[in-house]
Amino acid sequence: MxxxxxxxxxxxxxxxxxxxxxxxxxxxxxxxFRFLYRLTGDKTLSEDMTQTVFYRILRYRxxxxxxxxxNAWLYQIxxxxxxxxxxxxxxxxxxxxxxSIPDSQSQNGTGMEAEELNEQxxxxxxxxxxxxxxxxxxxxxxxxxxEDISLRTGMSVSNIKTRVYRAMKELKSVFFKLNEAG
Numbered sequence: 001m002x003x004x005x006x007x008x009x010x011x012x013x014x015x016x017x018x019x020x021x022x023x024x025x026x027x028x029x030x031x032x033f034r035f036l037y038r039l040t041g042d043k044t045l046s047e048d049m050t051q052t053v054f055y056r057i058l059r060y061r062x063x064x065x066x067x068x069x070x071n072a073w074l075y076q077i078x079x080x081x082x083x084x085x086x087x088x089x090x091x092x093x094x095x096x097x098x099x100s101i102p103d104s105q106s107q108n109g110t111g112m113e114a115e116e117l118n119e120q121x122x123x124x125x126x127x128x129x130x131x132x133x134x135x136x137x138x139x140x141x142x143x144x145x146x147e148d149i150s151l152r153t154g155m156s157v158s159n160i161k162t163r164v165y166r167a168m169k170e171l172k173s174v175f176f177k178l179n180e181a182g
Contacts, residue, residue: 006070014061024070025054032078038137039082052081075152083130124175132167139164 012020029050037046056077064073138144146160
């Protein structure tokens, strides 16, 4: 049995077959939630934003263009929902990555140093603008390949590489300034 592609499903949704939206939701809601959670650090807010994304997909289904990557379109809507929320509440969200926080007991005396460095790194990341932070979340925290980031954002691979380079350069500069001050 041939599997229906996301593009085929989205074209059916665009034509009014809204039952196909269930399959699109099942395929993408967890990845989208994780993406939004990495940006907000708030589970409830990320769940609400994920629902908003799928509401907007239904609302704006007529703007979907045949041949367009559903994945890229979905993540563009997700970014827009996140940016809209940031504008509404005027809050700069801090990236949360509990898995990268070192266990102070397992560091044999260097746990506090590692913890302090990790805190400074998170402060540096959170001082970046939204676009740089988003690219870093995808490339470094979610360990996505540039090609996958390109598909999700609609940007070229070379543009992604440039943005990651610039974000890392800015991050390094901010991190060392914080390290010198701390």
